[in-house]
Amino acid sequence: MKGQSITSSTIVIQALGIKPDGAIATEDGVCAMCGLHISIGDLCAPAEYSQSFTDELSLAVRGNPYFCGYCPSLTTSDAIRATGFGVFSKSGVKPFRKWQDIADALQDPPEPPFVMTYATANNQHMGWRAPVNESRDVFMVRVGLRDVLVRRHVLRRAVDACELLGNLPGVKPKVAKAARRTLPNPYTFISSDLKDAGHAKLNPGLFSDAARQAWTTAHTDALELLRALSLGETWALRFVLTPGAGGDK
Ligand SMILES: [Zn+2]
Structure with a gap:
């Protein structure tokens, strides 16, 4: 099974400047959460879910035994707060909460790949299951539990x-x-x-x-x-x- 080469988790973690974490993979695999391909030598962690985890339906590959080195770092309470509202790309994190900031970002998104998140509840997991955008002209925004389409x-x-x-x-x-x-x-x-x-x-x-x-x-x-x-x-x-x-x- 071949996973993705880029996922929202990799983009969001890099934009936030958080280092990936985990153990060195000794076999190929796919991240259960975001679907990232894990190659031998990449960082990974055993797939373990906290009791409060209720987002099974969003898992990329439910039942897979591994997480990538990025996803677990997005489920801490600090990371959940940091990823609720934002535009994440190679140029870092841009604010996406004040209406003016949202209007600006929607009309002038960053260079792809980028991820846009807009949480609609407290403690909503946004970072690892948001869509990855490859175009500034037609893109998706994660709004709460939905992915919505914008054609500029x-x-x-x-x-x-x-x-x-x-x-x-x-x-x-x-x-x-x-x-x-x-x-x-x-x-x-x-x-x-x-x-x-x-x-x-x-x-x-x-x-x-x-x-x-x-x-x-x-x-x-x-x-x-x-x-x-x-x-x-x-x-x-x-x-x-x-x-x-x-x-x-
Ligand atoms: Zn992952």
Whole structure:
């Protein structure tokens, strides 16, 4: 059995500057947690799980007898805290918790390979089971227990589509521009942690008479674009549409 040559664990550990740990492998194997290939001479450890470990479904190769030299270091409480929110790559760790930082990273990710994590609960294991990205244009973010997709060129166009539809009569908020934190958009609510069932629900004002009277083919195209967004792209709009936000929730 051949494992991966690179996994989120290797990227995250290197970005954090933590040294891999373990004993010298005397046979080839595959890490049970992240799926990294372990060659003779690499560091490894026997696969042992603490009583509180409940993430069996995320294991790359359940039942395998070894961990790589990276994964065990990501399950300490310090490491779990350090990996909850971040953009991990060869250039280190970039913050990914304040909305502005998230918006910046989503629009300008680091050179691949990189890993993006956004925890939605305390003590969530993020580092060893996040997707590894090989492209700055189409990438995945680990949001809580999900991996969500972001296509950068689609996200850019979605911001314009939001502005066009969000300024329609019947949709446009009555609050003065200066008092609004979020750019115009046609959603009633966008969730930052994807826990709310009302996430990315379209404003019913879009289908009002007032909106219909101002409707053009550009609006039809914009609505079509928004309806084709991935969950990751509607999630990303939460941050990209709120450029002045400094809060972390
Ligand atoms: Zn591993």
